[in-house]
Amino acid sequence: MTRVEVKPGDGILVTRNLTKIYGERVALEKVSVAIEKGKTTVIIGQSGCGKTVFMKHLIALERPTEGEVFFKGQRIDQLHNHELAEVRTSFGFCFQMGALFDSLTVYENIIFPIQQHREIKDFKVLGELVKLKLALVGMDGYQHQYPASLSGGQKKRVSLARAIALNPEVVLYDEPTTGLDPITSDVINELIIKLQRELKITSVVVTHDMKSAYKIADRIIMLHRGKIAADGDADYIRNHPSEVVRQFIEGRIGEADLAALRLGGTKFPTQFQPEDFSGT
Amino acid sequence: MVTLAVWRKFKQQVEHLGRFSRFSGSAFGAMGSSIAHPKTYPLVWTQMNIIGVKSVPVIMATGAFVGMILAVQAYSQLAAMGLEERLGVLINIAVVKELGPVLAAVMLAGRVGGALTAELGTMNVTEQIAAVESMGTDPIKYLVSPRVLACLLLTPVLIVYADLLGILGGYFVSVIQFKINSGAYWDYSAMGVELWDVGTGIFKGFFFGGAIALISCYKGFTCREGAQGVGEACTEAFVGCFISILALNYVFAVILDAIYKTFWPLRPLL
Numbered sequence: 001m002t003r004v005e006v007k008p009g010d011g012i013l014v015t016r017n018l019t020k021i022y023g024e025r026v027a028l029e030k031v032s033v034a035i036e037k038g039k040t041t042v043i044i045g046q047s048g049c050g051k052t053v054f055m056k057h058l059i060a061l062e063r064p065t066e067g068e069v070f071f072k073g074q075r076i077d078q079l080h081n082h083e084l085a086e087v088r089t090s091f092g093f094c095f096q097m098g099a100l101f102d103s104l105t106v107y108e109n110i111i112f113p114i115q116q117h118r119e120i121k122d123f124k125v126l127g128e129l130v131k132l133k134l135a136l137v138g139m140d141g142y143q144h145q146y147p148a149s150l151s152g153g154q155k156k157r158v159s160l161a162r163a164i165a166l167n168p169e170v171v172l173y174d175e176p177t178t179g180l181d182p183i184t185s186d187v188i189n190e191l192i193i194k195l196q197r198e199l200k201i202t203s204v205v206v207t208h209d210m211k212s213a214y215k216i217a218d219r220i221i222m223l224h225r226g227k228i229a230a231d232g233d234a235d236y237i238r239n240h241p242s243e244v245v246r247q248f249i250e251g252r253i254g255e256a257d258l259a260a261l262r263l264g265g266t267k268f269p270t271q272f273q274p275e276d277f278s279g280t
Numbered sequence: 281m282v283t284l285a286v287w288r289k290f291k292q293q294v295e296h297l298g299r300f301s302r303f304s305g306s307a308f309g310a311m312g313s314s315i316a317h318p319k320t321y322p323l324v325w326t327q328m329n330i331i332g333v334k335s336v337p338v339i340m341a342t343g344a345f346v347g348m349i350l351a352v353q354a355y356s357q358l359a360a361m362g363l364e365e366r367l368g369v370l371i372n373i374a375v376v377k378e379l380g381p382v383l384a385a386v387m388l389a390g391r392v393g394g395a396l397t398a399e400l401g402t403m404n405v406t407e408q409i410a411a412v413e414s415m416g417t418d419p420i421k422y423l424v425s426p427r428v429l430a431c432l433l434l435t436p437v438l439i440v441y442a443d444l445l446g447i448l449g450g451y452f453v454s455v456i457q458f459k460i461n462s463g464a465y466w467d468y469s470a471m472g473v474e475l476w477d478v479g480t481g482i483f484k485g486f487f488f489g490g491a492i493a494l495i496s497c498y499k500g501f502t503c504r505e506g507a508q509g510v511g512e513a514c515t516e517a518f519v520g521c522f523i524s525i526l527a528l529n530y531v532f533a534v535i536l537d538a539i540y541k542t543f544w545p546l547r548p549l550l
Contacts, residue, residue: 059414081418088416099411101403113415116422166415 008070010034012170012202013058018067020053020226027053029226030067037169040196040203042213044237045223046248051206052096054223055172058204059091060084071170089117092163092171092201096178098155100147106158107143110134113165133161137191153184160191164199171195173205177212185212192216210249214238222248303420303498310418310425323426331392331427332434336441342387343442346379347371347449355458367454368465369472375446376473381481382529384442385488388435389521393496396427397517400500401510409501424501428493435489436482443481480536484529491524 008014011034020028027050035041035058043051056062057069060076069077076087100109110130120126127143134140137157147155156176163171173192177185189212195201196216207213213220213234220237222230222245230237230245237249247254253261314320350371358364400423403409412419454460496517503513 056410061410061414085416085418088414091414093411093414095407095411095414097406099407101408101411102406113417116415116417162415 006032006034008068008073008075012037012072013204014068014070015054015057016068016070018054018057018069019065020050020057020062021065026226028057028064028223031223031226031228032067033221033228033231035202035204036219037202038196038200039218040192040205040216042205042207042217042220043223044208044210044213044220044248045229047208049223050226051208051223052174055174055204055206058170058172059088059093061093089113089166090169092160092166092168094156094159094163094171094173094176096174098147098152098159100155100159100162102147104146105143106134106139106145106147106150109147109158110162110165113162117166129165133165134158136164136195137161138187151184153180153187156180156188157191160188160195164195164201167199168201170202170204173203173207175207175209176205177207177209185209186215188212189215208248210251224248299502300494300498303424303501304494306420307424307428307494307497310421311429313421314425314429320421320426323422324429327426327430328434330395331388331430332438335388335391335434335438338391339384339387339438339442340445342383343375343380343445344449346383346442347375347446347451348453350374350379350446351450351453351458355454359458364458364460365464366468366472367458367460368451368469371450371454372447372469372473373477375450376443376481377477378481378529380443380446381439381484381488382525384439385435385485385492385525386522388431388438388489389492389496389518389525392431393492393517393521394514396493396496397500397503397514398510400497401503401513404501404503405505405509419501424493424497427497428490431489431493432486433489435492436485439482439485443478476540480532484532487528487532488525491528492521495520495524 006014006016008016013033013035015031015033018028018031018033019026031050031054033041043054045051053062057064057077058071060069060079064077067077068075071087071090074087076084079087100106101112104112107127107130110133111126114120114126114129120129130143131140134142137160139154139157139161142150142154142158147158150158160171160176176188176192180188192203192205193216196203203216205213205216217234219231219233221228222237224244230240230242232240237245240246240249243254246252314324351367354367354370355364358367358370400409403423409419409423412422451462451465454465455462499513499517499520503509
């Protein structure tokens with residue numbers, strides 16, 4: 001696959017030769033991507049292929065072993081934490097399990113970033129702001145509930161409301177539909193599309209839910225073993241010639257893996273009977 | 281092979297120590313910034329309430345029992361020599377100098393240290409700490425510095441409570457149970473216990489408090505994933521706090537003794 005060298009100004013978020021090595025395991029290997037402003041970019045790939053690691057690098061929650069990360073042309077991977085604080089206010093991060101502060105109410109969760117970075121002291125204004133953000137995700141009225149009393153889908157929606165509390169330019173979603181039923185998943189998909197259209201937010205979504213990816217993506221990037229295996233729009237990915245990509249999008253096990261499973265023995269532990277162990 | 285394993289283990293421990301030192305450095309830096317910004321005071325008040333105010337009953341009970349037990353254990357020994365009226369000086373010096381501060385700190389390590397590690401550990405494994413960071417807030421400043429500050433400031437106060445109840449516990453057992461003359465009990469105590477003894481006991485509290493908070497928060501921040509990870513971190517935090525309290529106590533015993541002997545070389549002979 002021929003690679004075009006990306007430049008810091010090619011997109012709102014740019015990674016150049018991003019490499020991350022944990023001990024002896026290579027999680028990312030020379031990943032160069034330019035993420036376009038105002039578009040939804042979906043990162044797909046098998047579990048453990050480096051999707052979440054890649055996304056955490058975009059907000060410098062992880063530091064690369066090699067390579068560079070740029071946000072609006074500014075290199076951010078080498079910034080000190082206190083310099084990053086300002087950069088991070090331009091981002092919203094929706095964590096896989098919501099990561100809501102369980103000792104705080106929904107209201108307190110949403111005003112957290114506002115109180116940290118804005119000088120709004122009027123509780124009436126704060127209340128209106130929270131109401132507005134919650135209304136955007138269809139959760140107005142839940143202000144005084146604690147995260148423990150919310151369902152998985154509701155937690156993700158509140159997490160999304162918190163992520164957009166500071167009107168960010170970029171929202172990063174880590175597996176937003178994982179663990180949700182198909183209808184709630186579709187609600188989340190619609191919310192991602194709505195936020196991108198109405199608030200002109202740049203979205204980066206990490207997922208392995210292909211239905212969701214096809215629905216929300218302007219561009220899909222597939223990572224395989226820490227490298228880019230495919231990069232294009234939904235149609236390009238749907239008709240991709242590579243076997244690795246086809247297997248993933250069709251949810252099909254590879255011949256090599258299947259052969260390994262067949263060779264793995266005919267009797268599984270659950271098939272053993274007590275008498276199998278009593279002869280000796 | 282064994283040498284290699286020992287070397288690896290040693291290297292791992294040095295790395296841990298390095299990480300802990302960096303963590304402590306960041307926490308102290310953040311604490312300085314917290315003191316300078318009144319915006320963070322509510323966080324410190326909240327932690328002071330959780331760490332300090334709610335620990336008062338258990339610390340007072342610990343102190344009272346220490347004094348009472350010392351009275352029961354020492355009475356027969358001193359009575360055999362006809363020195364029972366000197367029970368006060370023995371109890372009170374032991375309480376204010378060593379047992380009050382150390383046992384109050386150990387109690388605090390169990391009650392507060394475990395809770396801090398479990399709370400921060402759970403926040404860590406559920407990505408809540410990463411969420412704080414992703415929103416442009418320094419998690420050390422927001423989560424660690426208020427806890428360290430609260431522990432640092434309130435451990436000496438809690439030691440005063442432990443001392444007070446230890447003194448009263450010892451007094452009541454001595455005077456009411458063993459019928460020692462109250463006046464003589466206090467007179468001998470006043471002769472033997474100096475302001476220096478009380479002061480050094482309280483002074484050590486700052487360091488015990490700091491060690492408890494820093495070790496517990498560090499273990500919470502670095503705990504492994506899963507319920508087992510959080511459980512292990514809590515155990516390691518308590519063991520770490522306990523050993524540190526004893527080690528710090530030994531270091532202070534040596535240093536403070538040397539200081540005392542330098543300034544008042546003849547007093548121990550009187």
